[in-house]
Amino acid sequence: MRELTLVFQHADFYALNKPAGAPMHANDNEASVVHQLAEQLGEQLWPVHRLDTPTSGVLLIARNANAAAALSQLFADRAITKTYLAIAAGKPKKKQGWVVGDMVKARRGSWRLTHSKVNPARTQFSSEAIATGYRLYHLHPQTGRTHQLRVALKSLGAPIVGDARYGGEANTYLHLHAWQLAFTYAHEAFAITAPVPNYGLFTDPATKAALAK
Numbered sequence: 001m002r003e004l005t006l007v008f009q010h011a012d013f014y015a016l017n018k019p020a021g022a023p024m025h026a027n028d029n030e031a032s033v034v035h036q037l038a039e040q041l042g043e044q045l046w047p048v049h050r051l052d053t054p055t056s057g058v059l060l061i062a063r064n065a066n067a068a069a070a071l072s073q074l075f076a077d078r079a080i081t082k083t084y085l086a087i088a089a090g091k092p093k094k095k096q097g098w099v100v101g102d103m104v105k106a107r108r109g110s111w112r113l114t115h116s117k118v119n120p121a122r123t124q125f126s127s128e129a130i131a132t133g134y135r136l137y138h139l140h141p142q143t144g145r146t147h148q149l150r151v152a153l154k155s156l157g158a159p160i161v162g163d164a165r166y167g168g169e170a171n172t173y174l175h176l177h178a179w180q181l182a183f184t185y186a187h188e189a190f191a192i193t194a195p196v197p198n199y200g201l202f203t204d205p206a207t208k209a210a211l212a213k
Helices: 033-041 065-076 148-155 205-211
Strands: 006-009 013-018 056-062 081-089 096-101 103-105 111-113 121-129 134-141 176-185 188-193
Touching (some): 006 188, 013 033, 013 176, 033 056, 056 065, 056 188, 065 176, 081 148, 111 148, 121 148
Parallel strands (some): 056 176
Antiparallel strands (some): 006 013, 081 134, 081 176, 096 121, 176 188
């Protein structure tokens, strides 16, 4: 069982730096990441939200049922500000702004963005050039749809590095990281950040310089 690292501890919840590849649901090879953490800490835990298996970063996990309900409601009410980092190759259709549109199922578990806006996914983003031919994206999803950020960047013509499903440049890792969650819980404000991954283009000096600004 992999060793998991906490980035924040509270009486009611933990913030885990979820490793890339750690699953939210058990599979034939390993238990869910919440179960793994419960085994590691020796206590019962409750999932609050989810990250795709290949996505790394801040994951909140409740330590009691009441906290699980309260934190889940914050996500449902969109009262948690989420910031993700992504790296993509190529030139996007636009360098900052919004990606807004309905998402519909495509083939083999994929999704695609449409021009309609009946119940749209909404993502605000900005980007800057880093290593030659690559850009670093700060992504702020206002909704929480499956594959939302991966589909948003594909719609810009800049699929995320390592995202084979959506046409991204080949890499061992999906370059998508849940960097920060900011929220108020029990009248206290929190801004919890997960360290930037130490793999792939996240380790490039140009990326580090951009993040240090």
